[in-house]
Amino acid sequence: MATKNSRAAARLLVAPSVILLFLWMIVPLGLTIYFSFLRYNLLMPGTEEWVGVLNYSYFLTDPAFFAALFNTLAIVLGVLLITVVGGVLIALLLDQPIWGQGIVRLLVLAPFFVMPTVSALVWKNMFMNPVNGLLAWVQTSLGMAPHDWLATTPLFAIIIIVAWQWLPFSALILLTALQSLDEEQREAAELDGAGPVSRFVYIMLPHLSRAITVVILIQTIFLLSVFAEILVTTNGGPGTESTNIAYLVYAQALLQFDVGGASAGGIVAVVLANIVAIFLMRMIGRTLET
Amino acid sequence: MGSIVLRQVGKAFGELAVIPSIDLEIADGEFVVFVGPSGCGKSTLLRLIAGLEDATSGHILINGQDATDLPPAKRGLSMVFQSYALYPHMSVRANIAFPLKMAGLPKHEIDAKVATAAATLNLTDYLDRKPKQLSGGQRQRVAIGRAIVRQPSAFLFDEPLSNLDAALRVQMRLEISELHQQLGTTMIYVTHDQVEAMTMADKIVVLNRGNIEQVGSPLELYRHPDNLFVAGFIGSPKMNFITGPEAARLGAHTIGVRPEHLRVTTDGGLWSGTVGVAEHLGSDTFLHIQTDTVGTLTVRTSGEVSLNHGDHIGLTPDAAAIHRYDQKGKAIR
Numbered sequence: 001m002a003t004k005n006s007r008a009a010a011r012l013l014v015a016p017s018v019i020l021l022f023l024w025m026i027v028p029l030g031l032t033i034y035f036s037f038l039r040y041n042l043l044m045p046g047t048e049e050w051v052g053v054l055n056y057s058y059f060l061t062d063p064a065f066f067a068a069l070f071n072t073l074a075i076v077l078g079v080l081l082i083t084v085v086g087g088v089l090i091a092l093l094l095d096q097p098i099w100g101q102g103i104v105r106l107l108v109l110a111p112f113f114v115m116p117t118v119s120a121l122v123w124k125n126m127f128m129n130p131v132n133g134l135l136a137w138v139q140t141s142l143g144m145a146p147h148d149w150l151a152t153t154p155l156f157a158i159i160i161i162v163a164w165q166w167l168p169f170s171a172l173i174l175l176t177a178l179q180s181l182d183e184e185q186r187e188a189a190e191l192d193g194a195g196p197v198s199r200f201v202y203i204m205l206p207h208l209s210r211a212i213t214v215v216i217l218i219q220t221i222f223l224l225s226v227f228a229e230i231l232v233t234t235n236g237g238p239g240t241e242s243t244n245i246a247y248l249v250y251a252q253a254l255l256q257f258d259v260g261g262a263s264a265g266g267i268v269a270v271v272l273a274n275i276v277a278i279f280l281m282r283m284i285g286r287t288l289e290t
Numbered sequence: 291m292g293s294i295v296l297r298q299v300g301k302a303f304g305e306l307a308v309i310p311s312i313d314l315e316i317a318d319g320e321f322v323v324f325v326g327p328s329g330c331g332k333s334t335l336l337r338l339i340a341g342l343e344d345a346t347s348g349h350i351l352i353n354g355q356d357a358t359d360l361p362p363a364k365r366g367l368s369m370v371f372q373s374y375a376l377y378p379h380m381s382v383r384a385n386i387a388f389p390l391k392m393a394g395l396p397k398h399e400i401d402a403k404v405a406t407a408a409a410t411l412n413l414t415d416y417l418d419r420k421p422k423q424l425s426g427g428q429r430q431r432v433a434i435g436r437a438i439v440r441q442p443s444a445f446l447f448d449e450p451l452s453n454l455d456a457a458l459r460v461q462m463r464l465e466i467s468e469l470h471q472q473l474g475t476t477m478i479y480v481t482h483d484q485v486e487a488m489t490m491a492d493k494i495v496v497l498n499r500g501n502i503e504q505v506g507s508p509l510e511l512y513r514h515p516d517n518l519f520v521a522g523f524i525g526s527p528k529m530n531f532i533t534g535p536e537a538a539r540l541g542a543h544t545i546g547v548r549p550e551h552l553r554v555t556t557d558g559g560l561w562s563g564t565v566g567v568a569e570h571l572g573s574d575t576f577l578h579i580q581t582d583t584v585g586t587l588t589v590r591t592s593g594e595v596s597l598n599h600g601d602h603i604g605l606t607p608d609a610a611a612i613h614r615y616d617q618k619g620k621a622i623r
Binding site: 182184185187188189190191192193194195198202203206207209 | 340341342361362363367368369371372373375376377378379380388389392393436440
């Protein structure tokens with residue numbers, strides 16, 4: 001089928017969508033790069049002028065940038081740790097034959113369907129609120145002073161909220177992976193004298209490695225740009241304690257009206273995301289091969 | 291060091307009794323084959339012995355000790371699965387070493403035992419490969435290696451050759467029989483293939499619907515099948531069954547004649563018929579003959595026969611080799 005003619009026709013036919021997708025990506029990227037070299041402030045229209053790398057040097061020397069960089073990585077790593085470890089444990093539990101399995105699985109999956117702003121508000125007002133929150137109530141009934149999550153440990157609070165949202169995703173992927181484990185392999189390991197812990201370490205965990213890789217890669221993409229949860233809970237504060245790069249770019253563009261600075265921040269974020277991606281592929285991408 | 295006794299062992303899944311009640315004794319060093327059609331409970335029986343299923347009733351004695359409630363690992367048995375169940379992420383070496391590692395043996399001892407097992411099975415050159423880099427027969431050998439390295443009191447094989455092609459199956463059959471001679475360990479082998487049963491077994495256990503139909507050596511079962519089921523199951527091509535007046539003449543409800551015990555003559559003979567399809571195997575020819583009085587019969591003759599489709603011939607059974615069965619299918623002796 002792959003004659004010269006059919007290949008030319010195929011190229012011609014896919015061209016429109018390829019061109020559209022290319023423009024879709026290159027125009028925003030090109031404009032962002034262009035803006036990042038301009039002094040472009042919405043409060044001073046008409047004064048745009050070329051400033052070279054000034055926006056970059058301001059953004060990269062801003063102390064808030066280093067705080068945001070640390071916070072971004074802390075959120076990614078913290079959430080990954082909780083969701084992968086918790087996901088494996090939940091998947092192991094859900095794999096057990098229990099009564100009402102279907103409903104339990106649905107309930108476990110539910111948080112993933114709640115939109116980020118809503119779940120963040122629920123956590124903020126119903127769980128972590130120091131006066132009305134459920135967690136505060138638990139603490140006061142135990143005779144302790146309530147902990148003000150969002151004021152004293154904002155980053156940790158956000159990690160918990162985001163992890164709660166992503167736990168169902170990893171649990172579900174890991175559950176399907178666990179279910180694809182050959183039953184005879186489990187039985188063989190059992191006959192070989194492997195106890196439950198050994199079976200988990202030597203048989204199940206290696207079998208899950210590929211699914212865990214997928215979970216880490218997909219989640220990292222989304223976790224690098226956590227935004228809604230920060231906006232509705234802490235607004236990046238107190239100070240910059242819970243500001244990540246995405247939120248910093250937002251603050252630059254829409255709170256300080258500095259489009260040029262925000263564009264520079266955006267490009268920096270793209271570069272950082274690529275660095276993270278390269279590291280990830282180097283470290284764990286090998287398990288996806290073959 | 292490897293006797294297994296089943297006492298009224300039963301297994302039910304909910305309401306469904308897969309195995310009503312089985313008594314069986316397997317002596318040390320015997321090669322026992324469980325054979326039967328699919329769904330007859332032979333794999334379940336093996337899994338009961340292995341401890342992968344809990345017996346609903348009865349007792350399983352291994353080496354004289356009650357093992358009914360022992361977990362699989364404590365029974366001192368090892369099993370080769372139909373899918374081989376190799377650990378895909380481990381090298382051949384790690385696969386074979388796994389049971390020893392789980393038993394907590396020191397490293398140098400594990401290495402020595404793995405090397406011995408690999409040498410026995412011609413796997414020495416493949417020790418560092420992953421299972422997916424091996425052929426079907428090699429995988430099979432790795433699975434056997436993992437089983438023998440623990441020096442169990444008995445081996446359990448669950449249809450181990452069903453995933454191999456015909457030529458390899460014959461070769462592995464020989465290798466397993468050879469291994470049994472070398473090790474002298476009890477082996478229990480499950481198959482639906484009566485040829486495997488006949489060629490490998492010291493003792494065949496024919497199962498049907500969870501019950502033992504007959505236990506005996508291959509030739510015993512071939513010569514003296516206890517009932518119609520065993521008569522039909524053992525032997526290839528299948529035994530011919532004849533009912534009606536011809537059977538009544540010999541005082542039986544059904545008579546059975548094996549294809550190799552029918553003699554073809556150009557005329558005369560006890561029964562006459564026309565030649566149908568002839569299957570030429572080179573060494574033998576199987577003739578399907580439409581007789582006038584007793585239905586279609588299969589006849590086994592030598593490879594060189596000059597009979598054509600539609601020829602009229604006569605058939606005479608070897609009188610000493612006619613099996614007689616009563617109304618219930620039991621043999622009349």
